[in-house]
Amino acid sequence: MNNRYLQAVCLALGLSVSMLSFGPGVERANAVARVVRPVTPWQVIHPFMQPLTDYGSGHRGVDVAARSGKAIFAPFSGRISWVGWVGTRRTISLTSFSGLVFEAEPACSKLGRGDDVIGGKPFARVCGSVGYTSHCAPTLCAHLGIRNSAGYFSIEALLGDLSPSRLGPNG
Secondary structure, rough: OOHHHHHHHHHHHHHHHHHHOOOOOOHHHHHOOOEEEOOOOEEEEEEOEOOOOOOOEEEEEEEEEEOOOOOOEEEEOOOEEEEEEEOOOEEEEEOOOOOOOOEEOEEEEEOOOEEOOOOEEEEEEEEEOOOOOOOOOOOOOEEEEEEOEEEOOHHHHOOOOOOOOOOOOOO
């Protein structure tokens, strides 16, 4: 596990925990403290793989089994920061009030940039399109990424799905 990945996870968890102490902003902090699964059932096909460098090969998200039309739930409350096409891919990005950015593809939504979203509520749906090649071809899946100012990290860190690191018997 590289240092950049650890920084991203620590920053994300630190933001969500440290914001809980602020009185009036508790509802915004809870938007990050209570992360929900964006797609159910949760069956990871391809896990997150941190690249060794910013421009190195890796997999900056998780691919989860999904069919076209399947609801994508907002993992936290926030605001739509992007919805549209990236090449042949329909994508959507949701930015939390603490700065986390959740990205999903292929995703269609009736919501637009600037719309507020409540965590746990459906805000998009999985939608393959003509010319779209799935990360999981020949089947369709949802590619879900999350990042903060330090970079991409696994959404599974926020969901509590990653096993804790343990030192071996020699150190």
